[in-house]
Amino acid sequence: MKKVNSNLVLTANSTFTLLFWRIGKHINNSTLNNKRAKYGGQIVVTLSRQLSWSHFIALLPLKNPDAKLFYAQVAASQTLGVRDLRKRIAAKEFERTSIANLQNTSKHPAIHNNFKDPYFLDFLGLQNTYLEKDLENAILRELEAFILELGKGFAFVERQKRMIIDGEDFYLDLLFYHRNLKRLSL
Structure with missing residues (x-):
């Protein structure tokens, strides 16, 4: 049968x-x-080609559809692992980037989504009161984490950059270059 x-x-x-x-x-x-x-x-190329099932599991609890899309695009474009994606979600990168975008008065598209507000400097391990030198040293110890916290596109250029203005010496504590904006930043 x-x-x-x-x-x-x-x-x-x-x-x-x-x-x-x-x-x-x-x-x-x-x-x-x-x-x-x-x-x-x-029809566009789906994110399922670029993200794993674990990425989607990390995105599912998010209630805001814009936040889900933001984190999915960040994970895909920066090839983030699931652990890094979860860190970005926990650090509220979408919300902080949105706040910075609201404060941005420039309409230049390269500036959009490049900054976060406020900056969380807890990872530096500094006490409540510290000297500028202590901050500089802590930043240099954690330079990679600090640049990631600033946003995408920043590159470290130099420490204590000497500038001569009207014959007088000045020293920039930290000098960065923003690749997308093609500008130096202090």
Whole structure:
């Protein structure tokens, strides 16, 4: 009896497959004139090619759809691992970037999404009161983490950069370059 049922199932499956293929071919020929449907033009490459299932699990609890999209795009464009993605979500990068974007008065597109507000400097391990020198040393110890906290596009250029203005020596504590803006930053 199993032999008959399996043959019946195979016949039914192949019949349905052929039926659906013929329906699709008829729609393609008669309705679409062998062209792609308009809704198909809006289809973009899915993030599922760039993110793992674990990435999506980390994004699911987010209630704000804009935040989900922001973190998904950041994870895909910067090839973040799940652990780094979770850190960004925990540090509220979307919310802080949104606040900085609201305060940004420039309409230049390169500036949008490049800054965060406020800066969290807890990772430096400084006490409540500290000298400027202590801050500089702590930043240099944690330079990689600090640059990531500033936002994307920053590169460290020099420490204690000497500048001569009107014959007088000045020293910039830390000098950064922003690649997207093509500008130096103090």
